[in-house]
Amino acid sequence: MTTPQRPVRRSLAARTAAFRERVDPARIGRRSVRRRAKGMTAADVAAALEDARFFARQDSGHEDAADDVRGLAELGEWERIAQLLAAGAPGTVYDPDADVVVQADLAAEAAARDAEPREAAGIAASADKLQALRDVTLEQTEPDKGDEAIRD
Structure with missing residues (x-):
């Protein structure tokens, strides 16, 4: 009969070596909006902004969704992109690379x-x-x- 061997314990440096990106709902929301807005005109962005405002009003009536960080970040990003395109030349489309x-x-x-x-x-x-x-x-x-x- 053999005795069970104690597992070798790795050092803390080895255990923490793998980088893990933290989850940030606001950042995820902004990135999602930027992907969806790519190639949109000012009119398209205005329509999407109205949709985002509608959903924000809907969420404000629900206790569990009232403080939705991602939804608020998405709304803010739609507003920022709408202002950006309104200040640009007519017919300008949104390009996140620019x-x-x-x-x-x-x-x-x-x-x-x-x-x-x-x-x-x-x-x-x-x-x-x-x-x-x-x-x-x-x-x-x-x-x-x-x-x-x-x-x-």
Whole structure:
């Protein structure tokens, strides 16, 4: 009969190495609007804005949907795009690649993605140092009478 082996515990750095993007409902809503608005004229965006306002009014009557972050972000984005196209030349269509707000958001997200793994690695290294210090401290402590059975 063999005794079960204790699984090897990975370091905190290895466990946190995989980058996971946080879920942001507002950002998801803005991206969704930008995809749908691509190629729309000012009249198309105005119609979509009216639809978004209608759904916002409908949601305000429901307690669970009244504080919908994504819906509010979508409404705000439709309003911003409508203003952008109203200020442009007649017949202009929306292009997210030419939108300075979209480009600024993409640059900020790229910078955050680059910084996140560095921060996680720093935190993991600190945690590993604390774990090593804890292990050394436990080895250096003298057991009280009767603690031998607990340590074993």
